Amino acid sequence: MRHSLSHLFHKSVSTKFHDASGLLKGCTMLLVLLGFSLAATAQNTVVKGTITDAKTHEPLGYVTVAFAGSTRAASTNDQGKFTLTATDSHYTQLKVSFVGYKTVLKTIEAGKEQMVNIALWEDKQVLNEVVVKAGKKSKYHNKGNPAVELIRKVIAHKNQNRLENYNYAEYRQYERMNFYLSNLSEKFKNKRLFKNYQFMFQEQDSTAIGGKNLLPIYMEEKLSQNYYRKAPYAKKQIIEGTKQVKYDEKFIDNQGLSAYFNRLYQDINIYDNNVSLVTNQLLSPIADHSPDFYKFFITDTLKDQSPQLIELSFTPRNTNDLLFEGKLYVTMDGNYAVERALLTVNKNINLNFVRQMQTTLAFEKNADGKYHLSQSDLKMEFGINKNKGGGIYGERKVILDSFMVNKVQAKQVYDGPAQVYAMNSDSKDDKYWTMSRPDTIPPAQAGIYKNIDSLQTIPSFKRTADLVTLFVAGYKNLGPFEVGPVNTFYSFNPVEGFRGRLGGRSTPEFSKRYYFETYGAYGTRDQQFKYFLSSTYSLNNKSIYAFPQSYVRASYQHDTKIPGQELQFVEEDNFLLSFKRGNNDVWLYNNIFRLDYVHEFENHFSYHVGFKKWDQSPAGALYFKNLVGAQLSNVNEVHTSEVSLELRYAPHERFYQGKLYRTPIIDRYPIFTLRYNQGINGLWGGNYNYQNVTANINKRFYLSQLGYTDVTAEGNYIFGNGIPFPLLDIHHANQTYAFQLQSYNLMNFLEFVSDHYASINIDHNFNGFFFNKVPLFKKLKWREIVDVKALWGGVRSQNNPANNASLLRFPLNGSGSAGTYTLNNGPYVEGSVGVGNILKLLRVDLVHRFTYLDNPGAPAWGIRTMIKFDF
The missing domain is CATH 2.60.40.1120 (Carboxypeptidase-like, regulatory domain)
Incomplete structure (x- = not known):
């Protein structure tokens, strides 16, 4: 709120002079202050x-x-x-x-x-002269092109026009995101579901992005004060107010929804070499090497304003590449700064589901003559079909004001987390937002919050949301309890035969402190019941599925497991995983009691302390045997008790919390994980002493026009002697036909074990960089992928049954030859070349195994597929 001086002085005087003894003095002072305030107002x-x-x-x-x-x-x-x-x-x-x-x-x-x-009024004579010439079109060249010379000057002056040029800067920022179901037909609008809620629909010009009929589905606002310090570097955002549409947590993770939308609609800084758009990076038109990828043209000169501007149009050299097209307005005052920018994308761009995109950036001049961003408006419409049918239209608007430079704040202003929320930032009332917004919004748009609340009370909407949750997440909500996941109700495997399973868990509707989960399963071949029970207590009075987590959990499980199978975002007894290649009869029966304490912090550092009592017994073709005297003797079970500590740091991590898993919203920030497990002999029946240390780093690297690379590096060492193979690291194998990023896709289950190893997985997606130049692939918009996995490891002599007769023998395969090996003869290496974005969702890899090809049943080649939705 801005108050005039006279208003402030009136308020000041009214609160100071109440007693009669000071009345005369107060009146005299009041007249003097009024005189000053009127004089000051006259100057503005x-x-x-x-x-x-x-x-x-x-x-x-x-x-x-x-x-x-x-x-x-x-x-x-x-x-x-x-x-x-x-x-x-x-x-x-x-x-x-x-x-x-x-x-x-x-x-x-x-x-x-x-x-x-x-x-x-529109100026129909913007150009003084237009010359049209017939004849052969001249070839575009960078050399001698005045437009290219101008853009090179803009590039040369980038650093002086960036925020980072200042030692200190601060500004107030307001941002608003709106999402709608777009391009809706009149038939959809008039469905019975919306009969009494026609007021929710918004109409606009049919030529605008999103079409004529829009149905609001989400809105979020944020007001913050921002501080920047050059040295030591600090960028701090204090969020004073935040507001978002809230859906029923039974169906949607509101926190994750906000994170996902913010990932798609990030800040666009045209002065960066690469600009994040949805989940990709597009080369900025003023990137250091932009003339190699863009064509530039001077299309207008604006001489009747101060400063004078040059309109610079640009277009991609290859319209399929991840590049912008549009216009820049460059100042001719010696700054060569961007005063305004209009960015769109070509209709041929290799970007999935994006029907239209439009960004407008506006910059204001500072007191020192430099320019800073004052407004940005990003609009995008998404759709399965790029040309017709309903879609989703979103807009993110950012307004910056009160921009100040080189004003030094106290040290504590810059210290601490990069983003903090002021107290009660999420409970501001409508009056606060009406007074604080730097712009006004239409009443229909401002009413989205209440309209969505009303929509969720409609029985038909609840039924629809319930069906969608069942289909997508696999759970049927029954109020305080939900049944699922449905894709585990039926599966089959060589050990259990047909496996039926039924389970469920309590919901926050039952309690926000206590949570229970259970399932029961039965195999027709082994004729054994399996089951799982867990009880969890939330320590922060929040859902245990909400960030940040803080809970204690006790659980007991009696079930089967494939040694070395490591799955991400899917249950082990998922029906689709029933189909496997090769022999799949090496299994375990597990009895596992766990006690876990998990604590997460707002800065995405977390620790996990646990105790695990684990009894393993062989199943199927697997056996446990050791040497007693000169004879091999069967061992029924391996008993261990261990305590563990896991430290994890994922700076700026964002994710969507589903019913079962957190789905990460991958960005450029690394994730660090350190795990320590201590086996204790004699504790609750445990028979082994050992220490297991594992360190893992996972990071995505963006390489501009060459795409991006996902890298995972991991190292492990097990300290201890006389450790049987079930307690060694059984390397993650994959015998399904699905391509798994964190498993070895041509390694067999229980084929390799180690007590120390180092591994690296590199998965690079070129985003169509090469295919975009090939005529057929250019239309298909396929994307080329290269994947390499390498694993170095081994088993020390004291843990190798070939050297230690007291240890369990490595199991043999069905033909009596060795089935489990060490990596003492060099690394295991496999690689693949793949084609992604087939039909916008399918990835197919041709995988080749380079080493240990003499192992029985070791495949040299394989084709693996993966369903992956990419923009």
Whole structure:
């Protein structure tokens, strides 16, 4: 809230002078202060108003409004509104300029606050002369091209026009995201579901992004104060207010939904070499090497405004590549700064599901003559079909004001986490938002919060949400209890035969402190019952599925397991995993009691302390045998008791919390994990002493036009002697036909074990960099992928049954030859070349195994598939 000086002085005086003895003195002071306040007000020239198109009467956003003859200017918001203030009293004219419109000079009254609305007429003679020549089209060249020379000057001046050029900076930021079901037909609009809620629909010009009919589904607002310090580097955001549409947590993770939308609609900094858009990175038109990928053209010169601007149009050299097209407006005042930018993407771009995209950036001049971002507006529409049918339209608008440079704040302002929430930031009322928004929003848009709340009370909407949850997440909600996951109700394998399973868990509707989970299963071949029971107590009075977690859990499981099978985001007895290649009869029966304590912090550091009592017995073709005297003797069970500690740090991590798993929203930030397990002989029946240490780093590297690389590096060492093979590291194998990123896709179950190892997995997606140049693939929009996995390891002599007769023998295969091996003869290496984005969701890899090909049943080649949704 901005208050005039007179208002502040009135308020001050009214609170100071209450007693009669000070009345005369107070009145005298009041007259003096009023005199000063009136004089001060007389010095201020404040102009507010709206700029519109004279023909259509539509508001015009990002129009430059300035005091004539000065550098003091402002831009209109998307509603066409502006506010321009000056402490000098001699300004008598307002200058309004916008690309494609005639510049307007408007007389104003100096030293007064006034409302001025201006309508701009289209300028049909922007260019002084247009020459049309017939003949052969000249080939585009960078050399000698004035547009390229200009963009090189913009590139050379990038650093001085970046925020990072200042030692200190601060600003206030407002951001708003809106999402709608878009391009809806009248038939959809008139469905019975929406019969009494027609007011929810919003109509717009049918040519606009999203089509005529829009149905709001989400809205989020955030108001923050931001601080930047160059050295030591610090960037701090204090969120003063936040508000979002809330859905029933039974169906949707609101926190994860917000994280996902914020990942898709990130800040666009045109001064960065690469700009994040959805889950990809597009090369900025002012990147260091942008002339190698873009064509630039000078299309206009705007001489009737200060500073003068050059309109620079650009387009990709290859329209399939991940590049922008649009226009830049470059200042000719020596800064070579971007004063305004209009960014779109070509319809041929190798970007999935994006129907349309439009970004508008506006920059304002600082007191030192440099420019800073003042507004950005990113609009995108997504759809399964790029040309027709319903879709999702989203818009993210950011407005920066109160920008100040080189103002030093106290050290504690910059210290601490990069983002913090002020107390009660999520409980601001409607009055706060009405007063705090730097722009106004239509009543229909502001009513989204209440409309969505009303929508969720409709029985038909609840039934629809319930069905979608059952189909997508696999759970049927029954109030305090939910049944699932349904894809585990039926499966089969060589050991259990047909396996039926039924389970479920309690929900926060039952209790926010206590949670219970259970399932029961039965195999028709082994005729054994399996079961699982767990009880969890939340320590922070939040759902145990919500971030940050803090809980204690006790569980007991009696079930089967394939040694060395490691799965991500899927249950082990999922029906689709019933189909496997080769022999799949090496199994375990497990009895596992666990006691776990998990604690997460807001900065995404977490620790996990656990106790595990584990009894393993062989199943199927697997056996446990050791040497007693000269005879091999069967061992029924291996008993261990261990305590564990896991430390995990995932800076800036974002994810969507599903019913079973957290689905990570992958970004460029690394994830560090350190695990320690201590086996204790004699504790609760445990028979072994050992220490197991594992360190893991996972990171995505973005390589601009060459795509991105996901790298996972891991190392492990087991300290201890006389450790049987079930307690060694059984390397993650995969005998399904699905391509698994964190498993060895041509390794057989229990084929390799180690007591020390180092591994690296590299998965690189070129994002169509090469295929975009090949005519057929260019239309298919396939993407080329290369994957390499290497594993170095071994078993020390004291843990190798070939050297230690007391240890369990490595198992043999069905033909009596060795089935389990060490890596003492060199690394295991496999690689693949793949084609992704087939039908926008399928990845197919041709996998080759390079080493240990003499092992029985070792496949040299294989084809694996993977379903993956990529933008």
